[in-house]
Structures are given as structure tokens and as C-alpha cells.
Amino acid sequence: MTDESRIVLRPQAHRSVYPMQMSPVRNRSSGMPRTPSVVMTTSPSSPPATGLFCSSIRHLGTLSWAMHPVPPARAPRLVALATLARQHGIESLPPASIGREEGPLKNVLAADFSKAPPYIQAELPEWIYSLLEAQYDDTKELYASMLEGAPLDLRVNLLKASREEVLQELAANGVEAYPTPFSPDGVRLPTKPGLTQWPIYKEGKVDVQDEGSQLIARLLTPRRREMICDFCAGAGGKTLAIGALMRSTGSLYAFDVNEKRLAGLTPRMRRAGLSNVHPIAIRSERDERIRRLQGKFDRVLIDAPCTGTGTFRRNPDLKWRLAPSELDRINKIQKDVLAWSTEAASTRVESPTAMSSSLSKTVGYCSAYSWNRLRMVFATAARPSSALYCSGVIQKWG
Numbered sequence: 001m002t003d004e005s006r007i008v009l010r011p012q013a014h015r016s017v018y019p020m021q022m023s024p025v026r027n028r029s030s031g032m033p034r035t036p037s038v039v040m041t042t043s044p045s046s047p048p049a050t051g052l053f054c055s056s057i058r059h060l061g062t063l064s065w066a067m068h069p070v071p072p073a074r075a076p077r078l079v080a081l082a083t084l085a086r087q088h089g090i091e092s093l094p095p096a097s098i099g100r101e102e103g104p105l106k107n108v109l110a111a112d113f114s115k116a117p118p119y120i121q122a123e124l125p126e127w128i129y130s131l132l133e134a135q136y137d138d139t140k141e142l143y144a145s146m147l148e149g150a151p152l153d154l155r156v157n158l159l160k161a162s163r164e165e166v167l168q169e170l171a172a173n174g175v176e177a178y179p180t181p182f183s184p185d186g187v188r189l190p191t192k193p194g195l196t197q198w199p200i201y202k203e204g205k206v207d208v209q210d211e212g213s214q215l216i217a218r219l220l221t222p223r224r225r226e227m228i229c230d231f232c233a234g235a236g237g238k239t240l241a242i243g244a245l246m247r248s249t250g251s252l253y254a255f256d257v258n259e260k261r262l263a264g265l266t267p268r269m270r271r272a273g274l275s276n277v278h279p280i281a282i283r284s285e286r287d288e289r290i291r292r293l294q295g296k297f298d299r300v301l302i303d304a305p306c307t308g309t310g311t312f313r314r315n316p317d318l319k320w321r322l323a324p325s326e327l328d329r330i331n332k333i334q335k336d337v338l339a340w341s342t343e344a345a346s347t348r349v350e351s352p353t354a355m356s357s358s359l360s361k362t363v364g365y366c367s368a369y370s371w372n373r374l375r376m377v378f379a380t381a382a383r384p385s386s387a388l389y390c391s392g393v394i395q396k397w398g
Contacts, residue, residue: 056083057316058147061123066111067104077101082108123147127324128309150313152195153180154187155209155237158244159273163187166206183214185241204271209237212310216303217241225250226298232256232337236265236279238303243274253297254279255290285340302341304334 056063056072056079063072063079072079078101085093090109098105113121119129122143132139154177156163163179166187170177175193180186187206200206217238222228222245230239233254243252252274256262259281269277280289307330308318 052080052083054149054316055087056080057320059083059086059123060316060320061120061125062111062113062116063108065113065116065120066108075104078104078108081105085109124319125322128319128322146312146316148313150210150311152189152192153183153209153211153214154189154195154206155183155214155241156185156187157205157207157240157272158185159248160203161200161205166200169200180211180214183211183218185218186211186214202271204273207237207240207268207272209241213238213303214241216301217245220299220301222246222252222299223250227251227253227296229253229255229293229297229300231285231300231302231341232304233262233265233279234258234303235261236268236277238301239265239277239279240268240272240274242301243269243277244272246276248274248276250276252277253293255282255287257282257284285337290340300341302337304337305330306334 060072063082066082067075067078070078081093081098081101082105085105086109090098090105095102117126119126122129122139123146124132124143132142136142154166156166163185167177167179170187176190178188178190180188186209188211195201195208198206218241220228220242222242224247226246227250228242228246230236230242230252233239233256236254239252239254246252254262254265254277256279262279262281265277265279269279282290307322307327308315309322312319
């Protein structure tokens with residue numbers, strides 16, 4: 001990365017209460033931190049090395065095809081040069097930085113990708129491309145979205161602030177932010193600043209959460225004083241959203257098999273001002289602590305373990321690491337978890353097979369094109385109605 005692509009700003013005497021992310025610069029002689037600097041790059045959302053890596057991984061399919069028979073792992077310098085030249089043009093690269101790679105670089109840039117197989121043009125492994133083509137009719141738009149970086153979405157904690165108040169506070173401090181197009185609780189930032197140092201974050205007015213996850217909490221339609229279960233709670237992002245919609249009343253149980261991830265929920269719920277959340281680490285879906293509560297929940301949210309394909313925009317390397325065998329393994333776990341959900345609520349469905357066979361009648365699908373995640377979630381709400389009610393959301397990936 002050349003000096004022209006970096007602008008170093010020294011801290012001013014007067015600082016906003018919403019600073020950019022800052023990193024200490026070490027003194028080479030002593031190793032101690034000296035005056036910190038803020039580095040702004042040509043990619044406003046990522047530092048140079050991270051942005052370059054993500055861009056090369058996102059376009060690994062066409063890079064591999066253009067470099068054949070040399071695998072990219074054997075020529076990392078050429079991969080970096082080709083990625084920069086694609087972004088800024090080969091004329092922006094100093095001749096000294098190109099060196100002996102000039103010939104191979106020009107060959108890569110001259111490749112005619114219209115002759116490449118469709119899955120190469122889509123920058124995807126062939127098996128993932130085939131599954132997507134069979135499932136969706138808008139794949140062209142989907143593939144284009146996966147080549148972009150994901151924005152940073154915040155969820156406003158309705159117990160402490162409104163979205164309008166948060167947007168006004170951010171604007172008053174010079175922070176660019178917009179309302180999310182679908183979630184009524186979301187705020188979108190085009191950059192990724194040092195959020196944990198912001199007053200509105202420390203005060204619990206906002207938390208980081210993709211718009212897709214915010215919509216999932218809304219689809220559950222939680223009500224005050226209900227008994228609700230977030231079965232695969234993870235770090236508790238949707239648990240916090242549900243708790244806020246319940247206005248911190250009733251009982252909200254957060255179960256997960258990963259005790260370490262679940263432990264992070266306690267300080268987050270305190271910051272959010274929630275007192276109705278009960279985090280419980282379990283061994284499996286058949287844990288005895290769950291059995292005691294079976295048939296008592298008004299609503300059960302199951303955000304089942306998944307392959308992570310909904311995060312391709314944020315984690316582009318995942319599409320090259322994922323294997324069909326992992327998909328089969330995750331599908332089995334999902335079936336086991338969904339089977340348990342039919343017993344958790346007060347009205348039961350006899351088997352997962354019966355549930356699956358009736359999906360066309362009982363599941364409502366909402367396609368929300370905010371390009372955050374691809375997620376299918378079953379929100380099981382058995383009371384006060386006498387029949388099992390399922391609502392699902394599919395949101396395109398990000």
C-alpha cells in the first residue's frame with residue numbers, strides 16, 4: 001500500500017466524544033507507545049491489510065482461473081498486485097513495486113472472464129453455486145451483493161432511547177448514520193469506528209446487531225409478561241432484542257451449549273438494563289434443566305446452528321473453506337433441535353416430519369433484501385392459540 005493511499009491525522013486538542021478507532025504507535029527504540037494516530041485509508045471500513053485480504057478472497061475464483069496453472073497460494077505477491085490493480089488500475093502501482101511480476105500481472109488483468117464457467121464468474125465454489133441456482137431466481141443480484149463488504153448495523157435499545165434520539169446524537173457528533181430500511185430499531189453506519197468507546201454504547205442505548213437478526217426478534221412478536229425461550233442463544237444478541245421488546249417483563253430463558261459464548265451475555269444484559277433474562281448453559285437439547293420447563297413456554301425462538309453462509313460478505317474466506325460434508329452435519333443438528341422445539345411449547349407437533357410436511361401451510365416467508373444474512377428461523381408461538389404457529393424469515397446473505 002503506497003503512502004498516497006493513507007492519510008495520517010494527529011489527534012487535536014478538542015476531541016469528539018465519538019472518536020474514531022485509535023491504535024497506539026510504538027516507539028522503535030523503547031517499544032513504548034507514543035502519540036497515537038488515526039489512520040484513514042482508501043477503504044473507509046477496513047485498514048489496508050484487512051481490506052486487501054478480503055478483496056482478494058472475495059475474488060479468489062476469478063483470480064485462480066486467470067492465474068491457472070499457478071495456484072494463488074504459490075504466488076501471494078501476484079495476488080496482492082492483481083487485487084490492487086483491479087481496484088485502482090495498474091497505473092496507480094509504482095513500477096518498483098511490480099518488479100518482475102509485470103508480465104504475469106498483465107496476463108491476469110487481460111483474462112476474459114466471459115469465457116470462464118458461471119460459478120467462476122460468481123466467485124463461488126461450484127457446489128455452492130449449483131445449490132443457489134436451484135433455490136433462488138434472483139441469483140445475479142445475490143452474487144453481486146456478496147462481493148461487497150457488509151455495513152455495521154446497530155440496534156437501538158428501546159428501553160433507553162428511540163432511534164430518532166440515537167440518530168440525532170450521532171449527527172451532533174459528526175457521525176454518519178442512517179435508519180435501516182426494514183428494521184424499525186436499526187441504525188446503519190457506513191464505517192466501522194471504535195464503537196465500544198462511544199457514550200451511547202457504554203450507556204446501553206445501542207448494541208451491534210445485523211438488521212436480519214433484529215427482524216427475527218420482531219417476527220417472534222414477544223409480549224410482556226410471557227415466558228419465552230431463545231434456545232440457541234449464542235452470545236445473546238437476539239435475546240437482548242427480545243428482552244427489550246418484552247420491556248424487561250416476564251421470563252426470558254437463553255440456552256446454549258457454548259458456555260463461554262453465553263457468559264458474555266451477562267454484562268451485556270446489565271448494560272442494556274434487562275432484569276428478565278436467565279442465561280443457562282446446557283449439554284444438549286435433552287438437558288434435564290430444559291426438561292423441567294418443557295411445555296411451559298409461550299414462544300420459542302430457534303436460531304439453529306448453521307454453516308455460516310449468511311455471513312459471506314463479512315467472512316468471504318468461509319465460502320472456500322466450507323465443504324458439503326459440513327452441510328450434512330449441520331442439517332442433522334438442525335433436525336434434532338427442531339424436534340425438541342415441538343415439545344418445548346405448550347402445544348405439541350408429533351414429529352419433525354409432520355412439521356416439515358405442513359410447512360407450506362403454516363410458514364410465512366418474508367424476503368427482506370437488506371443483504372445482511374441468509375437465515376431461516378422458526379419462531380414457535382403456541383399460546384394463546386390452540387395450534388402450532390410458525391413464522392419464518394429468509395433474508396439474503398451478507
